[in-house]
Amino acid sequence: MNLYKYASPTAFYPLAGKMIPWFAVAAALLFVAGLYVGFFVAPTDFQQGDAYRIMFIHVPAAWMGMLLYVLMAFYAAIGWAFNARLASMMASSISITGALFTLISLVTGSLWGKPTWGTWWVWDARMTSTLILLFLYIGFISLQSAIDEPRRADRAGAVLAVVGVINVPIIYFSVQWWNTLHQGATIRILNKPTIAPPMLAALLIMLAACWLYSIAVVLVRLRYIILEREQNAARVAAMAV
Amino acid sequence: MLTMFRWIVWRDLTLAWRRRADVLSTLFFFVIVVSLFPLGIGPESQLLRSIAPGVVWVAALLASMLSLSRVFENDYHDGTLEQMLLTPQPLFLVVLGKVLAQWLVSEVPLALIAPLLGVQFDLEPHTLWILFISLLIGTPILSLIGSIGAALTLGLRGGGVLIAVLILPLYVPVLIFGAGAVDASITGGNIQANIYLLAAFFLLALVFSPWATSAALRISLE
Numbered sequence: 001m002n003l004y005k006y007a008s009p010t011a012f013y014p015l016a017g018k019m020i021p022w023f024a025v026a027a028a029l030l031f032v033a034g035l036y037v038g039f040f041v042a043p044t045d046f047q048q049g050d051a052y053r054i055m056f057i058h059v060p061a062a063w064m065g066m067l068l069y070v071l072m073a074f075y076a077a078i079g080w081a082f083n084a085r086l087a088s089m090m091a092s093s094i095s096i097t098g099a100l101f102t103l104i105s106l107v108t109g110s111l112w113g114k115p116t117w118g119t120w121w122v123w124d125a126r127m128t129s130t131l132i133l134l135f136l137y138i139g140f141i142s143l144q145s146a147i148d149e150p151r152r153a154d155r156a157g158a159v160l161a162v163v164g165v166i167n168v169p170i171i172y173f174s175v176q177w178w179n180t181l182h183q184g185a186t187i188r189i190l191n192k193p194t195i196a197p198p199m200l201a202a203l204l205i206m207l208a209a210c211w212l213y214s215i216a217v218v219l220v221r222l223r224y225i226i227l228e229r230e231q232n233a234a235r236v237a238a239m240a241v
Numbered sequence: 242m243l244t245m246f247r248w249i250v251w252r253d254l255t256l257a258w259r260r261r262a263d264v265l266s267t268l269f270f271f272v273i274v275v276s277l278f279p280l281g282i283g284p285e286s287q288l289l290r291s292i293a294p295g296v297v298w299v300a301a302l303l304a305s306m307l308s309l310s311r312v313f314e315n316d317y318h319d320g321t322l323e324q325m326l327l328t329p330q331p332l333f334l335v336v337l338g339k340v341l342a343q344w345l346v347s348e349v350p351l352a353l354i355a356p357l358l359g360v361q362f363d364l365e366p367h368t369l370w371i372l373f374i375s376l377l378i379g380t381p382i383l384s385l386i387g388s389i390g391a392a393l394t395l396g397l398r399g400g401g402v403l404i405a406v407l408i409l410p411l412y413v414p415v416l417i418f419g420a421g422a423v424d425a426s427i428t429g430g431n432i433q434a435n436i437y438l439l440a441a442f443f444l445l446a447l448v449f450s451p452w453a454t455s456a457a458l459r460i461s462l463e
Contacts, residue, residue, distance in 0.1 A: 135410035142406050146397045155460040156393045160407060163389055163453050167411050170442065174414035177438075178421065 009086050009226045016219045023216035030209035038202035051115040054108050055199075060207040062105035062126075064214060065133060068098030069168070072140070073161035080158035088154035089229070091161065092144055093221040097214050099137035106130055125179040129172045136164045150229050245330045249338030250345075256315075257346040263311065268350050271304040275358045286363045293362035294372070294423035295416075301351050301376060302383065302412050308347035309387035309408075310394070310401045312339055313458070317395050323462055332455040336392075340384045340451070348380035364427070371426040378439050379419040385443075385450040386411050392457035414442055 006012045038056040045052040072094040079088030109127060110120045121127070140160055147153035257264055278296045279289055316322040325335045355376050356369040364372070390408035394400040422435035 132410050132413055135406075139407040139410060142403060143393060146394070146399060146403050152460060152463060156457065159389065159393060159453055159457045159460065163386075163411065163450075166449065167414075170414050170445075171410075174417045174438075178417040 007084055007086055009089065009230050012086055013223060013226050016223050020216050020219050020223075023212050023219070027209050027212035027216055030205055030212060034202055034205035034209050037198060037205060042198040042202050043196055048116050051112065054112045056202050056206045058105055058108040058112055059203055060210040061101045061108060062130060063207060064210050065098060065102035065105050065130065068094050068101060068214065069133060069137065069161075070165060072098055073158075073165040076154070076158035076161040080155050080162075085151075085154075085229075088151075088158070089222055089225045090218070091157060092154070093218045093225055094214075095137060095140050095144070095157075096221065097217055099134065099141060101210070101214075102130060102134045102137060106134065123179070125172075125176040128179070129175045132171055132175070133168070136168070140164070242330055242334060245328070246334045246338045249325075249335055250342045253339055253342030254346065257342070264308075264346055264350070267304050267308045267347050268354065270307060271300050271351050272354065272358065274300040274303060276361065279361070289362045290364060290427065293359060293364055294420040294427070296362070297355055297358060297372060298376075298379075298416050298420040298423070301348075301355070301380065302409065302416060304351055305348060305380065305383040305387060306401075306405045306408070308343065309384070309391050310404050312343050312388055312391045313395055314391075314400075317462075322458070326458065326462060332458065333451050336388060336451040336454045336458070340381075340388050340454075343388070344381050344384040348384055349377075352376035352380055368423060368426045371432055372423045375419045375422040375436065375439060378436065378443055379415050382415045382439075382443050382446045383412060385446040385454075386415075388454045389450055389457055392454045392461055395458070395461040415439070418442065 006015055034056065038053055042053070044050055072091045075087045075094065076091035078084055079086075079091060106127070109130070113122060114120055140157055143160055144153045144157045147156055275297055278292065282288060282292070313322055316325070326332060328335070352373055356373050359369045359372050387404070387408050390404040393407065394404045397403060418435045418439040421430075422432050422439065424430065425432045425435055
């Protein structure tokens with residue numbers, strides 16, 4: 001079997017269509033399982049009460065936000081270097097989901113912050129760098145949507161994503177440095193070392209669910225992008241019917 | 242190769258000299274933005290002193306946005322840029338020359354006038370000196386990174402706003418180290434660490450960003 005043939009958007013389109021239901025169903029099942037363990041099995045935290053349970057969506061969302069940025073840059077770079085259209089489409093498709101997860105992690109973070117720290121927002125190193133990550137996503141998305149010609153949009157996005165990836169660690173450490181210098185509210189997000197096994201299990205299940213959800217949604221969006229861009233290819237026209 | 246570099250720098254400087262109003266308007270923008278802050282916040286000198294580093298630095302970032310969108314714009318519209326891409330000399334040098342000219346024309350005046358604005362905020366002479374140094378090391382980074390954004394947004398509608406959305410998040414480390422150095426000289430923190438980090442970031446940007454800008458120019462002019 002020649003796997004490389006799936007690098008062609010028109011060949012990948014039906015394959016993606018077949019994969020989406022599997023990932024979507026698996027994601028739904030894991031979300032249910034993760035939420036069940038998170039709400040009913042995991043014990044109440046002795047410091048934070050039940051408020052900590054928002055962690056089960058907050059932490060996976062934050063991880064996904066960061067990972068998807070790297071993944072997006074990876075696909076964008078592949079698409080740029082090897083002139084692979086599908087990889088570039090993948091990058092554009094991932095960018096929206098990544099931005100969404102970053103936004104979710106910021107919103108849930110501030111909802112969590114209110115009952116535990118007594119404030120919606122703290123200029124804590126992690127929150128600040130997540131905010132900047134969201135700005136980087138927004139930059140990528142707005143650059144791509146400002147360019148009408150798809151291949152130029154792909155390549156321009158790739159340059160920006162690669163520059164962003166090089167910058168992310170620098171931004172992260174500079175923000176941390178800035179935070180320790182200013183010595184504002186030094187709040188550790190979690191006193192990590194002891195986390196009850198059911199809590200960890202719920203967290204990991206939710207993380208897996210988020211991954212599967214991302215794959216499913218990215219593929220759905222990818223199919224739309226393929227339809228939109230390759231509409232002149234006869235085979236796609238046939239598929240769209 | 243160096244002739245080409247010198248020629249580019251000289252040409253851009255001449256062009257800027259003949260269009261002085263553009264350069265001056267960026268400078269006045271910087272001065273006006275900085276002067277608006279006391280009006281918005283109030284004349285309390287203790288408060289003003291503590292926000293001065295951040296205010297001056299943020300205003301410098303915004304002002305450099307204004308001038309950056311023009312780095313390649315005119316050459317792009319009259320076709321000169323395309324000819325430059327076709328020359329046998331490495332594009333790296335062309336980019337570096339244009340960035341150097343942009344820095345000399347638009348950023349150095351900001352660094353020169355910043356101490357005067359610092360006086361408005363009642364800063365000590367020593368702090369004014371650090372402000373000048375930090376801007377002198379930090380603004381080339383703004384030009385280098387900003388040129389990537391200028392090249393990417395070449396010829397796009399709403400390019401001016403778009404470049405700000407793309408580039409301002411990447412400026413975060415410059416802002417932190419630059420304003421941090423000035424802040425350290427007020428609060429007695431470690432000035433050197435900030436300046437060194439700023440210089441390190443400058444070297445990194447000097448190596449990588451002309452390369453990224455060249456790639457972006459090729460993409461935009463395809």
